[in-house]
Amino acid sequence: MKSLYSAVTSTNILFSKNGGRIYPGEFHFGTSYYFGVSHSQINLCATWPIASNGSADHKNQFNKRSLNKISLIYRIAGSGGSLSDTQYKSQRKTAQQSGQKILLVDDSSTTLLIEEMTLREHTQYELVTARDGEEAVEKAIAEQPNLILMDVVMPRMNGFDACREMRKHEALRKVPIIMVTSRGESCNVEQGFESGCNDYVTKPINGAELVEIVNGYLVGQGQSQ
């Protein structure tokens, strides 16, 4: 059976201390909703079961009241939807903000290839690349990316040092930096956070995880701009 999709973007949702609730009146019961979320840095990209009364409950780790903007794309199993797979892909791209830029930094051509292919196919972000830490700092200053995905072990300047260097520049202080590391042990992760990075993903790169984490930082950021 052909899958059909529809989409809603920029739904404002007020989360209370104990979780959030949305009432998507026109949504279908028993469907699963796929999310890319928000400037709150909480990644909701997960299946969200819809209750029979049409509401969707989400228990989350919010510890304060916050207004979140969510790009919501949902798939309707069976008939009743209005979009084909191709239209769904197009809408999903539209749901993300165009005009945002990601700096990809890696000395590995295979990793860069997978990152570029995945992000070009599944998002609309503009991509800039660098092959080592020094080039990354130069490009970050020149290009002012909205997000940086950076390898750790690189020639000339490693990812941690490049991250520290970037944080010295006012314009780059708040830019999310996600380390792409082959070393996921806690000591390496701690070192990454100490250098000023916001998050990390481990190699080998998984496309779904990559898009999820990038959208987690950028979708909300784009809507708030």
Added chain:
Amino acid sequence: MTFKSEPPSLRNIPNADLAGLERDLRQLSLRYMRQSMELPLNHNDQAVRAKLYAAANALQQAVREGMVADAIFEIGSNLIGCEQMALLVTSKKQDGVAFSGSADFNPQQLEAIRRNAKRILEEAPADSIYIKSGPEDRSFLSSLGISARIPFRLDSATKGAIVFFNLLPQRSGLDAGDRELLKLLCAYTGPCLAANQIKHQETSGWVQL
């Protein structure tokens, strides 16, 4: 161990075959790219196709640039999640084994490889891909810390193997997707290494064991 300035002696493949090899890898790479792009991100096979695309692309570039061993180490490190890899190539003239390894081996591991190189190539059976089955695997290869051994052939004869040792901590084992990558390496490493000798640009050091 004596250092050699060039890769071990495999039969040089004719230039016509070299062009064919590059063409095959380019077509393979494009096919995997299309397959990857057609699948939704949450499809199990999407990530596998993307990695196959990147691996075929890396081998194609490596043949052109004469950097095949480096490309194999890059594939292992970035697509499989293993930073301890060795290339073992049988050497008829010296009745020995030529070795090229990634940088992460300690002296004890290198000595273990030197002592057991021939047996590593001959075990389990020699012409099949070996993948460690889990912690319960008590085989000889597993006892050396080997996660996978991928034989490669030239002219239908097994000429050596790629050996993956300990995986990175985030990898608990190799899965079906990894097996697809290993099959690609099994099929193309022999011809690519042979093609490499035409270029003589390999940067990875080779050691005669």
